[in-house]
Amino acid sequence: MTKKVLLLPGDGIGPEIMAQAVRVLDLLKKDGLKIETESALIGGCAVDATGKPLPEETLKLALTADAVLLASVGGPKYDTLPREQRPERGLLAIRKAMNVFANLRPAIVYEELSGASTLKPDVVANLDILIIRELVGDIYFGEPRGIEVRNGERVGFNTMIYSESEIRRIAHVAFQSARKRNKKVCSVDKMNVLESTQLWRDVVTEVGKEYPDVELSHMLVDNAAMQLIRNPKQFDVMVTGNIFGDILSDAASMLTGSIGMLPSASLDENGKGLYEPIHGSAPDIAGKNLANPLAQILSVAMMLRFSLGEEAMADRVEAAVKKVLAQGYRTGDIFTEGGKRVGTVEMGDAVIAAL
């Protein structure tokens, strides 16, 4: 049956990297991938066109699609808008409406790129970590939130909150993922000072009892950030809340050489998903043919695997990415001496040729 894929290019480098992902999908369609695609607005471009970062039309299409492929939203032009009009609010709103609570962010070091990492090659060689970030709760969504005047001065506040059921369901995703990997979960929290993450630790520990075959450890987030840089290979599956996962995954991306290498899958309870690179709209390089499209293309691979039931095609896309790296193609963010420096489009050309 033909599946529906909604494309959301968004802002900044979004349309440039999405164009390369679409070329990959078009090629796979010729080889039998049965999808129909439609594009819609989200983020700043949607604000410009409709006044809203997540127009109703986009949300309707997202909720009826089999999968959503998103690039990135935001940019300095929108940073002074009222908060409800900011592009990032559109992103949070679509994640919440789709209930894609499980954000899988694999940080994999491709052999060819171990020299592109800022760490010594032997510290990162063969690294393969899966960061599982809870995506629709925590301080990004907690109420109350705001900026108001109290005692004659402005105060800004947000609420870090997790319910037991929210923690339980993401913990199950972590343990089940670990069972398919190396049976090791490290849960990251800040239970020494934050009540919501004390509950996180308690509930993850309880859920862990249902998975006696999986080794569970706990780590405070500040130490986890340090340990990721000191000895990342001690980790296999890491599970954490929304804000800690956001920060730790950007840090982990540099172990692989660049934030332009990390894809993600955000899944609901039925495996329906939203797929996007972990990076933002990179306004500093937008429109210059400089962006690395590989995180976006690897997000296509995750979409093929998790939402479209096309495991072999997913493997093929990942193998094509590996091949272009082996051939020496490098956008600026992963460039090392001896590489062939290319732009966004030329990297897309190389992936298409490899496919």
Ligand SMILES: NC(=O)C1=CN([C@@H]2O[C@H](COP(=O)(O)OP(=O)(O)OC[C@H]3O[C@@H](n4cnc5c(N)ncnc54)[C@H](O)[C@@H]3O)[C@@H](O)[C@H]2O)C=CC1
């Ligand atoms: N999922 C999303 O749509 C996200 C949106 N944002 C938004 O993006 C805007 C920019 O945020 P920043 O903090 O600058 O983070 P960013 O991730 O957009 O960029 C950080 C740095 O990484 C580089 N970079 C990012 N992606 C790259 C790629 N594919 N190839 C090569 N280099 C790449 C950028 O050039 C920049 O130097 C903000 O408005 C922010 O709110 C930020 C993160 C995620």
Ligand SMILES: CC(C)CC(=O)C(=O)O
């Ligand atoms: C709007 C932000 C929460 C986006 C972000 O930084 C991310 O999801 O990684």
Ligand SMILES: [Mg+2]
């Ligand atoms: Mg982020």
